[in-house]
Amino acid sequence: MLHFIAFEPGIEMTRLVDTSGMHRFIADLPALSARVAVLAAIWWVLTGGETSSWDWGVPAVLVAASLRPGLGSGGAWRLSLMGLLRFLPAFVWYNMRGALEVAILALDPRRHPDPVLIGYPLRLPPGPARVFMANLINLVPGTLSTRLTVRGIEIHVLTASVSVTRTLTILERRVADLFALQLAPGAVGDSQP
């Protein structure tokens, strides 16, 4: 019944065209099973671990795992578990620091923001990792991503006096680590847009 949004069983890792349905399905199997696992976990969380819920849960998870919103794949990606473990503490730390900074800036009547727009050339390859990075920038101290361009990312910085480049570089490395990617070699440093 729910065929409203294109049903795309093919997932991103295999963009091999013209493979038969079965082939594609088999090729997709690992990613699909990963999705099923994650969604099943979420189902478990949602239902509070009630066992009787699984006669609804199984079809629900399968449907949710196989239905795609018809937006294309967005590029292949794979997460690295170790990368995740290394990433999380950094994220929490940065997030807290960012929030604290903003809070102090807001609550201290003597301090005022001194914002500026800067450009930051991304070394991450185009794809999900870049998007992830751009979103992440919003959560870390003093930065707000405004535009993702081909070359890099345009960032609104809350306090111009503080250099954010170092933080961003560290963050970028963590993200690369998380996505199991290699960073492209490139200049590191501030550059005004």
Place this chain on the structure above:
Amino acid sequence: MTAAALLTPWLLLALLLWPRSRRLGLALAAWAALPALLLALMPGAIPPLNLGPLGFEADAFGRAFLLFSALIWWLAGLFAASWMRGRSDRLPFTAAWLTTLGGSVGLLLAQDLLSLYVCFAVASLAAWGLVLAGEDARRSRSAARLYLSLMAIAEVALLTGIAAAATVESLDFGSLNASGAGGLALTAFALGFAIKLGVLGVHLWLPPAHAAAPLPASAVLSAVLVKAGLFGWLRLLPADPTGLEAWAAALVLLGLAAVFYGALMGVTRDHPKQVLAFSTVSQVGLLLVAVALGSLDDGTVALLAGHHALAKAAAFLGLGVLATASGGLRSAALLGLAATALVLIGAPFTSGAVAKSILETGLHGGGWADAFTVALTFSATATTLLMLRFAVLALGYATTRTLTAGLWLPWTLLLIAMLLAPWWLPDARGLASFSLGQVWPVLLGLAIGYGAMRLDLPRPRPAGIVSPALGRLTRLRLSRIAHIERWLLRWTNVGRMLLLLSLGMLGLLFLGA
């Protein structure tokens, strides 16, 4: 037979709807009243007819009215077939004609209040189409509008009367009469029939409508439909007048006033048909007096009505013949018209004289008799003046039509019927008698008329009062009404109304006992 009389007009009407059968329908339309005439002439009892809740039967009283009505319908129909030939609106005219006829026959046969009312409504409203078919479009439209307005009021009044009367068990005339239905019913009936009858005060529709309608239509309007009002009145009003003396007095006064008012207005008109129309107002006044005094039996009233109907129809049709005739035929037509005028006046040796004598004799003993006798006498003078005026105008009345047998033959038959009518009377007394009392009023009228013509007296022209004032009033209010409506359509005001309404209703629920 009853069924044939009732339904023939409707069948012919149905024929008109389809192009294929239309010619047949138009051709037969003139003869549509023939079954009714046969029914009226048929001897012996005729079984009643029931159509759902409507009951019809040709009883004696109905038959008396049906006799002259059907005759006039038939002859006027024949006349109309020729008169309307070539007219573009012949089809709607014929349709209206047949509908009116259908109603008219039905109302004379109706055996209960509902049928009477239904048929009356059909006849009166369909006659609107007859008035509309007049030659002068503008004139007939305004006449028709006035006609319809008053007929609407009449219908509403009758409906009220019926509703009031129907609080009794059944709608049969008998039980209705016996119950002596309440004052409201009486008033409403009186008003309704008064309008249809053209009683003074609510006669407004009558002169313009008669003047505007085509001649045959005027003939049936004046001869048949107005009499139908009388018929309805007689059918419904309580047979026993006790307790209604005041009413009767008022009606007598009203009737007497109408006699002279009609004459006065008639002589000031410029159109022969209008003069005839006012003469109808005048004659109706006379009939009204007769009815109000209540000393005449139904048969006699039918007789009087029939007499007047035949004469009036003959006058209208004769006008048409006169206008189309030339040469010797014109003289013949003048002669016929003169005879008709004499009958209407009630000159000696005419059926009119008989009618008058019947009236007079019927009234002996009543408290009003003396006054009535005097009035009757002078009414002859008034009618004479009217006829003089009519004669003058008729001579100048012209039309582009040519005389055909279809015009003169019906008229001649009608004349004959009119002239022969007295011999059917139970006793033709008065016909042979001759008294000065019959003559001098006529002579007086002739003298006055002659004098007036010689002196070329300025004729008073009563200006219309009601309708111009109404027109001004409506024009004044039109823009205002549209303005208010726009105000009402605005949301803000909707809100206000709603608030007022809610609080008002709540308050009334609390307060209202």
Place this chain on the structure above:
Amino acid sequence: MIMMAGTVLIVLGLLFFLSGTVGLLRFPDVFTRLHALSKADTLALGLVCAGLALHADDGALQLKLLLIWLLVIVSGATCSSLIARAALAHGIRPWQR
């Protein structure tokens, strides 16, 4: 003890909410306000969630709170970018001292 910690976390979260609001009111333009919102409020919610999780004793429930927080973070981060970008595209220049 754990209850105490949870309470403290919640209070902290409330304070961060307050700071977010103050930032929203005090900061001069939409971009700076976005900073306040995207950082302070997400963390504030995180703290409230964490505090409640400490008060709760049911694993699934704690994870549910985490899920809620994650959802808000993901949405919040994306939305901040979207708004900033839209504002720039509509010709709103960042405020400068």
Place this chain on the structure above:
Amino acid sequence: MDLPSTAVLVVVLVTLPLAAATLLFASGRQPRTLTLAAALLLTVAALALGWNVHIEGVSVHRIGGWAAPLGIHWQVTPSGTVMLLATALVGLAGAVYGAGYFLHRAGPEGRMARVFMPLWLFAWGGLNALFVAADLFNLYVALEVMTLASVALVALSARRMALQAAMRYLLAGLFGSVIYLLGVALLYGQYGVLDFDALATMLDPDDPGSRAGAVALTVGLLAKAAIFPLHFWLPGAHGRAEPPVSALLSGLVVAAAFYLMLRLWFGPLAGMLNFGAGTLLGVLGAGALLWGGVLALLQRRLKMLVAYSTVSQFGFAMLVFPLAVSGNRAPVLAGGTLLLANHALAKAALFLAAGTLVRASGSERIGQLVGFSGRARWAWLAVILASAALIGLPPTLGFSAKWLLLQAAVTEGAWWWLAVMLGGTLLTFAYLGRLLELALLDAAPGPSPPPVLTPALLAPALLLALLACVTGLWAFDFELDGKALARLEPGS
């Protein structure tokens, strides 16, 4: 006679339109046979139901087998049956007319043709659901189905004026619904039931909650029924919509709201109708009667005239309330119901004929309509017959209805209301007479070549008008019987 049971018929009446509409919508095409078969089936079911009610009288059906006050009931009352019958007749006529009216398969007309029937059936279903409902909240939902379908139908042509009218109508309808719902809430708060019968037994006419609830219900329905001075949405909506739509709207949808008011005030709220409130409603009716009549008299466009005549006619119907205050309610209710039925048939006929005439004339101005000639004569015939029914000339259904009301007024000595009724009838005479006069005398030649008027454009109006005229006699008989009156309504 072995007819299906009333319960089955009711189920058919309320579900078939919805099912057929869904099917039509989902199929996306416009199979005329399916449409007309559904319409025909509905009409047959309504007729069968009418027969059953005639034989068995009032019946009650529990939905889902749950007893009130928990569950919802259907109540098949004689007055509701009359409305169901009228709905079926108008519905069938409109369906046939619509099939003939939206001819082209492409362009905007094609779109209208495709959408018309599902919406029509939805409205039909909503109406049927409303006429059998006996539950305050269920009525709210049914009202919304009806309103929404009507709004969409008004907007059908998607012209600016139509959209504007539809928007205003939608807002007005929803406004009415909200106020109605407020009333439901108040009554529920007072008694904790929604069922009519339960409410009727529990009603305490003296407490403020019930009073306020009754007022809210009434005022909401007044807005929905476009009773003066809340008629602000009606002329536009009815005047601008496509002709078959106007027929449905004017004939049935407004009548449904009004019927609901009858149902309430002669049913559960009957104990509350006192002199003050009755008089207020009557005054509104008098205002509507006169104001609508005068405005109808002033209109220059045919459909606007007919639309304002609706305002006026419902004013007439409002007079049942003051008449019912002290007197015998059964005949008044019968009169009111018959008036609604008459109005449904006659007004629908009038609108359908008006649509045909406008198409034949190429103009909506009254002065430019073609005359009583060609095939347009059938339309005129329908206009004449429908006018007779609206005026209440004998022997039409309108006459029977007005007769009952007049009689009630007379027996109660309600002279003022009598005068209002008479005045209103005169006004009706006036504006319909004006229409006929103008149209027949100033008949325009019409465009050449004359547009083709198929039987589908002519027959429905004529048949409806004929029905309005013919059924009057029967209804009259029926009423005079007295036996029908006695069992007309369970509440009274």
Place this chain on the structure above:
Amino acid sequence: MTVFYLAGALFLLGNVAVALARVLRGPTAADRMLSGELMGTTAVAVLLLLYGATGIEALLDVALVFAILAAMAVVTFVRRTWPEDPVDDNGGETP
């Protein structure tokens, strides 16, 4: 404890009430949208605290729904109310 949660919720509500000033003041649509966002996040927190106070598990579901829909308003805003380059669309219109 209940009172603590309620007080927290009350505090947040007051917080939001104050933030309403931003809706009133604007100046740009984006600013107004921001306070809508704040409101969404705060509502999640309020619901969570109310859950703490009442223990009705359904409140978590409500909060979850709020959380999952948090992006909805902004996305519509960015894509529909304030699109960067409105593709002209007389498309979607029958002639």
Place this chain on the structure above:
Amino acid sequence: MHPVEVTFDALLLFSMVVLAWQGVHARNMFRAVVSFMMFGLLTAVAWVRLEAPDIALAEASLGAGLTGALLLATLGRLGPERRGPRRRRAMKLSMLPWLALGLVGTTVLLAVTLSLPAPGLGEAVLAAMPAAGVDSPVTAVLLNFRAWDTLLEIGVMLLAVIALWSLGQDVLASTSRLPAPALPALVRVLFPLFVLSTFYLLWRGGHGPGGAFPAGALLAAGLVLALLAGARVPERMRGAPLRWAVGGGLFAFLIVAVGGMWAAGAFFAYPPQHASILIAIVEIAAGLSIGVMLTALFLGGEPTEVRRGRT
């Protein structure tokens, strides 16, 4: 009631009233819409305070989802509000009586509502619950005791879709260039969660707050989000399949309802042994259909147009 609770309610309701006023009268239209959306959020909290989590769930899934999306999308399609020279409506003296009347009306309404005893049907529902086939009272009322209302309500929704589609093709769906890759990325992450939560709420509906309507609303939000992120209604889904998805809920409902006529002897009666499974079927069909219908409402017209390729 604890004073804190009372204060909370007071503040909540006060904010609601202020927002409602703003939502109607704010000078700037966008401000009005945002205020109204915030009003919706607070309403959801108010439902929570009124111990009506079902309604809160529905209100949340709508207020935060589709209502806002609809309003904002509409707003984007409107030109600037045309108002003449700004009428500073000074408080005219002639307004005073109306104001006073309005106050009287409101006061009367309040006074009346305060006087209502509100007996309710709570006990009756509880007594009938064992026969209902579900555990959640609200679901039982919706799908059992007053199922006819619910069917008509689905009918209203379908009708709304037909009505909107009858006006022409989709007006709200046409899109601008995608602002950032972040948006599709977000939707890709969220979409499965939307689907999952839809099922979750359907499942919950059987024994607690949840059910077809919030589930459908959530599903619709997911679909709308996908549309906003650049997804299209696939070509092969336009036309009949989509129409069937839209109409399917009502159809299923009708079949079950009429089926009750044969199976259990009354319209909408469920045979006792199958009640819960039938209700579950109805619930799923209704939930999915509601989701599709709400999305269709968002589209604002029939998606027939062939558009440019994906961005």
Place this chain on the structure above:
Amino acid sequence: MSLPPGTLFLLASALLFAIGTHGLVTCRHLLRKVLALNVATTGVFLLLVTLGRSGTTVDPVPHAMVLTGIVVALSTTAVALGLIVRLERRRP
């Protein structure tokens, strides 16, 4: 607090109803009218649910009614918005 339970909610519902109806009739822009209508509807819903809470047990019937009402309100609102958009495009 001496106020009966629900007083505040009833007050708010009365106010919302008043604001909504007032806005509906006074505002000129159609979108505002639609919003106002929704406000008024919410007021009525609030009243219903508040009443459902006054008894000894929570009465689920008003809850169901309000759920139905919300759906109806949403559907009608969507239609209204569609009409507004189309009217806007046919602006003369």
